[in-house]
Amino acid sequence: MIVRKTPSELEKMRRSGLLVHEILHSLAAMVTEGLPTWDLEVAAVKMMEDAGAKPAFKNYFVAAAGERYRFVLCTSVNDEIVHGMPSTKRILRKGDIVSIDTGVSLNGYFGDSALTVAVGEISDQAKRLMRVTEESLELAIDKVREGNRLFDICGTVEDHVVSNGFSIVREYVGHGIGTQLHEEPQVPNYVDRRNENPRLREGMVLAIEPMVNAGRPEAKVLKDKWTAVAKDGSYSAHFEHCVAVTSNGPWVLTRP
Ligand code: MF3
Ligand code: CO
Numbered sequence: 223m224i225v226r227k228t229p230s231e232l233e234k235m236r237r238s239g240l241l242v243h244e245i246l247h248s249l250a251a252m253v254t255e256g257l258p259t260w261d262l263e264v265a266a267v268k269m270m271e272d273a274g275a276k277p278a279f280k281n282y283f284v285a286a287a288g289e290r291y292r293f294v295l296c297t298s299v300n301d302e303i304v305h306g307m308p309s310t311k312r313i314l315r316k317g318d319i320v321s322i323d324t325g326v327s328l329n330g331y332f333g334d335s336a337l338t339v340a341v342g343e344i345s346d347q348a349k350r351l352m353r354v355t356e357e358s359l360e361l362a363i364d365k366v367r368e369g370n371r372l373f374d375i376c377g378t379v380e381d382h383v384v385s386n387g388f389s390i391v392r393e394y395v396g397h398g399i400g401t402q403l404h405e406e407p408q409v410p411n412y413v414d415r416r417n418e419n420p421r422l423r424e425g426m427v428l429a430i431e432p433m434v435n436a437g438r439p440e441a442k443v444l445k446d447k448w449t450a451v452a453k454d455g456s457y458s459a460h461f462e463h464c465v466a467v468t469s470n471g472p473w474v475l476t477r478p
Contacts, residue, residue: 278325
């Protein structure tokens with residue numbers, strides 16, 4: 223069942239969405255050569271505490287890992303797709319791209335967003351990967367309209383990525399969001415005809431999060447049980463927003 227939110231619930235999700243936006247943009251501004259990804263985690267913990275928000279990811283149980291996640295951020299560098307863990311040993315270097323993904327809950331309502339940032343000068347291919355991934359999210363956001371269907375979103379991401387020669391990661395997908403971080407429906411970045419294709423209705427909120435590899439689509443998980451990387455070692459980019467269906471069209475809760 224897809225839970226639809228009332229206008230007052232959407233206002234609560236808006237507050238957590240804007241906080242996630244502020245945190246992500248402060249973290250993005252910190253990204254520089256020589257920075258350990260751990261420093262991003264420390265800064266995020268402080269911002270969440272100051273705002274009286276609960277981190278959405280820390281202690282979140284993920285069945286595939288068989289344990290709870292231990293950080294408030296995922297920091298996924300280069301070939302890492304998602305669930306990269308902040309570490310004092312992971313120092314950002316010129317030419318890297320780093321995805322920063324975080325979520326919070328405020329008054330029981332969740333926000334979740336991600337962006338990918340360049341560290342210094344990066345290759346033209348990495349630039350294009352980031353651009354195409356972000357564009358695919360923007361094109362999909364524009365499909366979040368009453369009367370459209372879920373596959374309109376999935377297919378829009380897929381078409382843009384594939385037509386630009388990149389690959390959609392299939393193992394990880396977007397999701398509904400509300401009083402839980404992950405609600406129905408799953409929002410794959412490709413049309414999965416095994417799934418239902420519900421019509422979008424006012425009050426639904428979707429976390430759309432394209433994960434795109436420059437090379438082959440296949441992912442594998444490292445021995446740490448969390449870090450998902452591109453099997454072929456190619457770069458991977460990730461952008462995410464929470465988007466509500468309203469009578470006025472798409473409402474991106476995770477940006478001003
Ligand atoms: N944005 C990702 C998601 O919505 C990150 C989740 S990290 C986790 O699935 F550890 F909390 F699972
Ligand atoms: Co998400």
